[in-house]
Amino acid sequence: VTSPISPSRRPTVSSVSAWVLRGGVVSSSLVMLVGIMFTFAHGTMSIQRMKSDGFDYRPGIIIEGIRHGQGKRIIEAGIYLLVFTPILRVFASSVLFAFQDRDRLYAVITFVVLLLTLAGLLWIG
Amino acid sequence: MASYLRLNGSYFDKRLDREIRYNVTGIPAAVGVMFAAGIISGILGIGAGVVKVLAHEVAMKVPTKVSTATSNFMIGVTAAAGAGFYLRRGLVLPFVVVPVAIFVLIGAFVGTVVMERMSNSIIRKIFALLLAIVGMQMLIRGILGGL
Numbered sequence: 001v002t003s004p005i006s007p008s009r010r011p012t013v014s015s016v017s018a019w020v021l022r023g024g025v026v027s028s029s030l031v032m033l034v035g036i037m038f039t040f041a042h043g044t045m046s047i048q049r050m051k052s053d054g055f056d057y058r059p060g061i062i063i064e065g066i067r068h069g070q071g072k073r074i075i076e077a078g079i080y081l082l083v084f085t086p087i088l089r090v091f092a093s094s095v096l097f098a099f100q101d102r103d104r105l106y107a108v109i110t111f112v113v114l115l116l117t118l119a120g121l122l123w124i125g
Numbered sequence: 126m127a128s129y130l131r132l133n134g135s136y137f138d139k140r141l142d143r144e145i146r147y148n149v150t151g152i153p154a155a156v157g158v159m160f161a162a163g164i165i166s167g168i169l170g171i172g173a174g175v176v177k178v179l180a181h182e183v184a185m186k187v188p189t190k191v192s193t194a195t196s197n198f199m200i201g202v203t204a205a206a207g208a209g210f211y212l213r214r215g216l217v218l219p220f221v222v223v224p225v226a227i228f229v230l231i232g233a234f235v236g237t238v239v240m241e242r243m244s245n246s247i248i249r250k251i252f253a254l255l256l257a258i259v260g261m262q263m264l265i266r267g268i269l270g271g272l
Contacts, residue, residue, distance in 0.1 A: 021201070025230055032223045039220070054215035055222075075219040082226060083208050086201030105130070113202065120206025 013096045017089050024085025031078035039071030055079065083121065090114045126152045136191055139241045147191065151184035158184060167207050174200050175256060182249075189245040193252070197237075 039045045055076055056062070062080070065073025094110035097103045127133055127149040135146040158180035162173035174196045181192035211217050240248060 017198075029227050029230055032226060036220075036223050045220070050218065050220040053218065053220060055212055055217035055219050056215065057212045072219055075223055079212075079217065079219060079222055083205050083212070086205050090202055117202055117206045121209035123209075 010100070011096070013093050013101070016092050016096055020089045020092050021085060024081060024088060028078045028081035028085065031081060032075050035071045035074030035076075035078055037071070038069055038074055042069075042071060044071070087114070087117055087121065090117060132185075134191075136188070138190065140244055145188060147186075147188050149185050149187060151186065155180045155184040163203065166203065167210075173203060175259070178252065189248045189252075190240065193240065193248060194237075197233075 036045075053072065057076075062073045062076050066077060090110055090113055094107055094114055097110055098107035101107075130152075132149040132152075133147065135144050137143070138145050158176060159173075162176035162180065165176055166173035177196040177199065178192050181187045181195060182189065187195070208217075
């Protein structure tokens with residue numbers, strides 16, 4: 001993922017992005033797998049449920065469900081993790097561009113991308 | 126414009142075993158295509174990767190590997206922006222997400238490793254073939270009125 005010719009050992013935008021993406025994706029998959037295992041362990045898995053049981057985005061309900069070991073809520077937390085991974089990546093890039101590379105142009109571009117993505121995710125529609 | 130944005134770059138091609146330099150052109154046209162890509166992705170949920178790769182290759186003249194890699198890199202961000210809409214409406218089925226996400230992720234890891242070792246022309250041919258299959262499928266579904 002990173003360039004083979006790396007001039008220094010300092011974290012670069014590419015190396016940190018790669019690290020955040022891999023970490024986010026792997027941890028989200030693990031959380032979702034745990035959720036599926038809980039669902040099977042409780043014997044509440046069914047094709048009917050797969051087809052009709054929708055995502056409930058309210059964080060309160062998800063946290064409450066996780067406390068009670070509900071598989072579906074654990075999966076929903078994993079989905080949240082998956083959705084926020086690329087956003088965390090853009091956030092990390094904008095911080096690196098601004099404070100490490102001191103690259104004003106790209107710091108502004110990534111920050112605008114971050115705002116637009118968050119707006120899309122949280123408000124629009 | 127490309128030099129102001131510092132878009133001209135280079136990548137190390139594993140198959141050719143050397144650094145490849147490239148220059149980027151056609152940015153205004155690409156912006157238009159990208160805008161359309163966003164709308165199409167929102168309507169069809171197909172991920173605008175297909176359209177983005179076209180914009181990269183046809184308008185911006187970026188090498189295929191750089192194009193697919195860039196598109197792959199962006200998709201998560203653009204998809205996240207659209208995902209909120211679906212999530213809030215309960216249109217996402219969590220129990221379907223798990224197998225889909227996990228197997229797509231495994232496939233994606235394998236795909237990137239394979240991609241690095243393939244030639245740009247082979248990748249372009251595979252891409253064209255897939256585009257044709259997806260296009261045919263959508264056409265057939267649209268005409269027969271499936272769903």
